[in-house]
Amino acid sequence: METLGRAFANALGLLWNMDSALIETVVLTLQVTLVALVIALVIGIPIGAAIGLTRHLPGRWLIVPLIYTGMGLPPVTVGLFTYLVLSNQGPLGGLGWLFTPAGMIVAQTIIAFPLVVGLTMAAVQGVEPNLPVQMLSLGATRRQVATVTLLEARVGVTAAVVAAYGAIISEVGAVMLVGGNIEGETRVLTTAIVLETRRGNFALAMALGIILLSLAFLTNFAFHRLQVHQGVR
Amino acid sequence: MRTRIIPFVVILLLAASCAGENSGEERVLRLATTTSTNDSGLLDALLPAFEEEHNTRVDVVAVGTGQAIALGEAGDADVILVHARSREEAFVAEGHGTARSDVMYNDFVIVGPTDDPASVDGATLASDALAAIAATGATFASRGDDSGTHSKERSLWEAAGMETDPDADWYKSLGQGMGSTLNYANEVGAYTLTDRGTFLAQGESLQGLRVMVGGASIDENDDPALLNPYGVIPVNPDKGGIDAELAEAFVEWLTSIETQAMIETFGVESFGQPLFYPDSETWRSR
Amino acid sequence: MTAAYQLTDVRHCYGDRCVVDIPTLEVHSGEILGLVGPSGAGKSTLLRLLDFLETPTQGRITYAGTEIDSDASLAVRRDVTTVFQRPMLLKRSVAANVRIGRKLHGLDAKDGSTERWLDRLGLTDLADAPARTLSAGEAQRVAFARALVVEPSVLLLDEPTGNLDPYNVGLLEEIVRSENAERGTTIVVVTHDVFQARRLADRTGLMVSGRMIELAETEAFFSAPQQPQTAAFVRGDLLI
Numbered sequence: 012m013e014t015l016g017r018a019f020a021n022a023l024g025l026l027w028n029m030d031s032a033l034i035e036t037v038v039l040t041l042q043v044t045l046v047a048l049v050i051a052l053v054i055g056i057p058i059g060a061a062i063g064l065t066r067h068l069p070g071r072w073l074i075v076p077l078i079y080t081g082m083g084l085p086p087v088t089v090g091l092f093t094y095l096v097l098s099n100q101g102p103l104g105g106l107g108w109l110f111t112p113a114g115m116i117v118a119q120t121i122i123a124f125p126l127v128v129g130l131t132m133a134a135v136q137g138v139e140p141n142l143p144v145q146m147l148s149l150g151a152t153r154r155q156v157a158t159v160t161l162l163e164a165r166v167g168v169t170a171a172v173v174a175a176y177g178a179i180i181s182e183v184g185a186v187m188l189v190g191g192n193i194e195g196e197t198r199v200l201t202t203a204i205v206l207e208t209r210r211g212n213f214a215l216a217m218a219l220g221i222i223l224l225s226l227a228f229l230t231n232f233a234f235h236r237l238q239v240h241q242g243v244r
Numbered sequence: 245m246r247t248r249i250i251p252f253v254v255i256l257l258l259a260a261s262c263a264g265e266n267s268g269e270e271r272v273l274r275l276a277t278t279t280s281t282n283d284s285g286l287l288d289a290l291l292p293a294f295e296e297e298h299n300t301r302v303d304v305v306a307v308g309t310g311q312a313i314a315l316g317e318a319g320d321a322d323v324i325l326v327h328a329r330s331r332e333e334a335f336v337a338e339g340h341g342t343a344r345s346d347v348m349y350n351d352f353v354i355v356g357p358t359d360d361p362a363s364v365d366g367a368t369l370a371s372d373a374l375a376a377i378a379a380t381g382a383t384f385a386s387r388g389d390d391s392g393t394h395s396k397e398r399s400l401w402e403a404a405g406m407e408t409d410p411d412a413d414w415y416k417s418l419g420q421g422m423g424s425t426l427n428y429a430n431e432v433g434a435y436t437l438t439d440r441g442t443f444l445a446q447g448e449s450l451q452g453l454r455v456m457v458g459g460a461s462i463d464e465n466d467d468p469a470l471l472n473p474y475g476v477i478p479v480n481p482d483k484g485g486i487d488a489e490l491a492e493a494f495v496e497w498l499t500s501i502e503t504q505a506m507i508e509t510f511g512v513e514s515f516g517q518p519l520f521y522p523d524s525e526t527w528r529s530r
Numbered sequence: 531m532t533a534a535y536q537l538t539d540v541r542h543c544y545g546d547r548c549v550v551d552i553p554t555l556e557v558h559s560g561e562i563l564g565l566v567g568p569s570g571a572g573k574s575t576l577l578r579l580l581d582f583l584e585t586p587t588q589g590r591i592t593y594a595g596t597e598i599d600s601d602a603s604l605a606v607r608r609d610v611t612t613v614f615q616r617p618m619l620l621k622r623s624v625a626a627n628v629r630i631g632r633k634l635h636g637l638d639a640k641d642g643s644t645e646r647w648l649d650r651l652g653l654t655d656l657a658d659a660p661a662r663t664l665s666a667g668e669a670q671r672v673a674f675a676r677a678l679v680v681e682p683s684v685l686l687l688d689e690p691t692g693n694l695d696p697y698n699v700g701l702l703e704e705i706v707r708s709e710n711a712e713r714g715t716t717i718v719v720v721t722h723d724v725f726q727a728r729r730l731a732d733r734t735g736l737m738v739s740g741r742m743i744e745l746a747e748t749e750a751f752f753s754a755p756q757q758p759q760t761a762a763f764v765r766g767d768l769l770i
Contacts, residue, residue: 098431099431099452109431109432110428110431110432139618141614141616141618142618142620144583145612145614145617145618146634147583147607148581148583148610148611148612148614149611149630149631149634149676149677149680150604150607150608150611150631150634150635150680151634152604155634159620159630159634162620163620163621187420187424188424191416191418191420191424191428192418192419192420193416193417193418193419194388194416194417194418194419195417196416198419202419203419205419206388206389206419206420208311209307209308209310209311209389209390209391209419210308210310210311210314210389210390211308211310211311211312211313211314211315211317211390212310212390213314
């Protein structure tokens, strides 16, 4: 208990005197997470909406269970897969992305993508099925129907964004394997926490944990405000 | 009705089996140690004899040397078995542990990419090799995790007359375990300092690396600075909740002739050479 | 009198079951056509065919002189719109729900037409209210407004006032009559309420089991039905 209290107090001190290495870690964490999130959203939302809106999708019996499985992919497995693909002996070794932020983004995008597709699909399917028909009748194009339906399902779609963000910003297995936790290059908050705990620097590890939680909270707070705002109108 | 009861029975049995682990008269020794002793399989080979002899169970927490020492400082372990001489001495000097005893040693080697861009192959002294690596700017991967290996690496940089943890592009501080660091070095073609045991155990997957400094076995290692001694320290019982009696018994057993003989033969069958060399006072004066 | 629609040998089937089977039907431009019949007669399916939401399994549909194949052009689809019995409104304000019609058509949504229709349907006070909180009658008025704001040539009504109170029924029927009279909008109204057909329609047809049993001027349809089934339906007998 004493250790916990002391670690917490020291953590606050470290936060107050944030040094450049710490700031670098925070910035990289946000960069990797947000880039991966945006890629996953740009690809995943249209695909999720298409699957949700297409009534007679060939292969749905296979696609949907695959997506649901993907939503529970253990990050460390994704990390291993990405590692092997990006490794020198792997098919994409030529890119030289292993142990770089680009490689970490690839891994995190793979983790976020099924979450975005699956939850968007579920959100779109939760919209009253008569709505797309009535929009078509009003003269909407297929694309307009998808847009209107997504807007209608915005609370669910926001949940998809939040879930994907939370999954990748807090994920450690994949970024550790693929990024390598290299100081000043690929070290992010989660891998730094693992390292500092191993080093016995519990106060610093705790400080990093507080930063990670704060980032997650601030972002989710913003998303929630957005959700509430949308819900009213 | 019966089918409904089955799940409850299963859950109860599971709960009972969990609780059972902590019941009974069995004593528990909490051993904080480094990953190298555990990952090599040494503890699995040694500990059953101690457990049987003292009707006890040893809970092994295998972490980096830094965390192992921190566990001892916090009183979350009864005894620590680590390899970072100066920090072990500080641990005792600060009153966290009662006394340090020699246990065994193995050695470190510097491994590097087979094309050897820094031309360090065959160097006698590790510090010379490090100086050459720094001079050519060849990539060097550091554990960077305050482990015993990292401590050793720092002392070698000092011996080379350089600052430790160089702030340079070619110096990659990974903050990861030995296995991951070796994989990284193999993948990007970097030099690194490793304990010989882990390098041998992982050899299959490290085709791009070979030993540059330290020779094929410990007998060929001509740099005394690369020796890697392990020490065992019982945690100071003043911290409370420490089973000092059992910790002392463990130290005595670990340094005994019989146990030391087991250490000497461990790994010979698999790797053609021992992974650890016995070095307790009792063993030396036998 | 020009034809808005010309149907020839149109059949729409799900497997062996044909829910619409109409050898010939002409919908006159600018008329109000009432369709009555028991539930399951295929009236709603016929409306979906006329709205080009579905393509008939066989037969030809000509719209404004042009034969429409399986993929109706966007311009044709936008010329026709349906108000359904249960309108699905967006989780937005009443005004936004009306404006969506013009937005979908890529038309200027700030031309005042939204406000005009809100006013005509007595919704001005509710303009900023969330659409999902409306009563059934208010919601149906919003659905009429969002359909009419795009000024369709053809307005299809599928049981538009089912379950509504007399006030709303009267209001919406008035809108239908004036839209038809002022803009010459062609209107096809499906209703289970024979009296509504009699009040609104120029011509009325009886559909049973996918077939058009009788189609006549509304007055003649009600006062001098030619078919026994029509006579029975008008009397209020159950038709199988």
